[in-house]
Amino acid sequence: MKFLLVLCVVSAGLLGGCATAELRGSGDLGVVIEREAGSVLIVNTTRIAVLSRITELGDLSHASVVFSRDQRYAYVFGRDGGLSKIDLLQDKLEKRIVQAGNSIGGAISQDGRWIAVSNYTPGGVKIFAADTLEQIADIPASYGEGLLSKVVGLADASDQRFVFSLFDADQIWVANLHNPQAPQIQKFSQIGKQPYDALLTPDGRYYLAGLFGETGLAKLDLWQPEAGVNRVLPDYGAHEEKLPVYKMPHLQGWTASGDWLFVPAVGQHEVLVIDKHTWQLLKRIPVAGQPVFVTARPDGRQVWVNFALPDNQLVQVIDVKDLSVSKTLQPGKAVLHMEFSPRGETVWLAIRDDNRVAVYDTETLSEIGQLPADKPSGIFFSARANQLGL
Incomplete structure (x- = not known):
């Protein structure tokens, strides 16, 4: 009884009263x-339950989210340049600022102190304090007299670094934030035409930028950046007819399984499997669409795999053991995003045109x-707080 009384008092102090407080673990949220x-x-x-709705967050047509290291706060990056800090434990908007005219995403530093936002307009990256959202630094993506590039593929890396690509300048930059007021920038040029998105391997070693203007990917080894940027699969699809691209593939995510990387092909109905040791193409897996x-899955x-129009009602499951499609699902109209529970027993699917989120058991492949x-659209769980590049 004493324990319950103390718990009630603590709850009242934190959340405004024992009768209305809901104790929750931040690691269970998204x-x-x-x-x-x-x-x-x-x-x-x-519990597969909605706890609350936070409104007035601006244009979320291309929104992404990162989490504080204690998993209490979610930082939402809006397309309109909005940066919003949401308290997941108290169901409230802590603060919102508009820091640019057109934004494409963001990241949080290794120590959780700094938020980086990548911008199209004006092109560049801005750094903010995670606690106050005060601007700390501005990194214009300058690549010529009066020219600013759109920034894509922003990822947090170890050693207090942010890595990002310049779409218009064909470059990759690494920003070191040991002195956040004056970031040190390392620039890599001529990495390939029009990098459009990027991923960081789960161990944080390799940054891979997909290329829209030519075939292949650009690879930077963050353990030895002095080796420069190398190309992966430079000849893939060079002599094949490309289909119209209805929606750009997204690379950022857990697209690695053991020694293999799984990469969406641009303009093809394929998933590419790359050997992470040799960086050679291991297999092209035919899939239902782009x-x-x-x-x-975490294990x-x-x-x-989900798809662009006209096949976005489908989801396919690849069995990594066999490197082949084992199941084709039709969850609903316009499946936009997928997110696994932290240990992978379920996957959540955002089904836009049916106005619902579906949860599937990943063992039985049935909706539960x-x-x-x-x-x-996007689904983001707080377990991302403990993963590099997410």
Whole structure:
């Protein structure tokens, strides 16, 4: 009884009263983007439940999210340049600023102190204090007299670094934030035409930028950046007809399984399997359409793939053991995003045109739950706080 009384008092002090307080673990939470409404749902990933809705977050048509290292706060990056800090434990918007005219995403530093935002307009990266959202530094993506590049593929790396690509300048930059007020920038030029997105391997060693203007990928070894940027699969698809690209593939995510990388092919109905030791193409896996997200289950046994129009009602599951599609699912109209629970027993699918989120058991590949959501897109769980590059 004494323990319950103390718990009630503590709860009252933190959340405003024992009768209304809901104790929750931050590691059990996540957010779902409601893109057209400019809102996010705070969800419980174990109970498959919506806890609250946070509104007035601006243009979330291309929103992404990172989490504080204690998993209490979610930082939402909006397309309109908005940066919002949400308290997941108190269901409230802590602060929102508009830091640019057109933003494409962001990252949080290794120590959790700094938030970086990549911008299209004006082109560059801005750094903010995670606690106050005060601007600390501005890194214009200058590549010529009066020219600023759109910035894509921003990822947090070890040793207090951010890595990002310049779409218009064909460059990769590494920003060292040991002195956040004056970041040290290392620049790599002529990496390939029009890098459009990038991934960081789970061990944090390799930064891979996909190229839209030519075939292949650009690879930077962050353990030895002095070796420069090397090309991976430079001849892939060079002599094949490319289909119209209805939606750009997304590379950022857990697209690694053991020694293999799984990469969506641009303009092809294929997932590419790359040997991480030799950086050679191991296999081309035919899939149902143009892949957008190619996401590995946390244990690496499965890779789930969703697609651009006209095949975005489908999801395919690749069995990594056999490197082949083992199941084709049709969850609903316009599957935009997928997120695995931290240990991978479930996967959550944002089904935009059905206004719902579907939850699938990854062993039986059957739907076990769903939640209503207004035009859902991105799904992000707080376990990302402990993963590099996410």
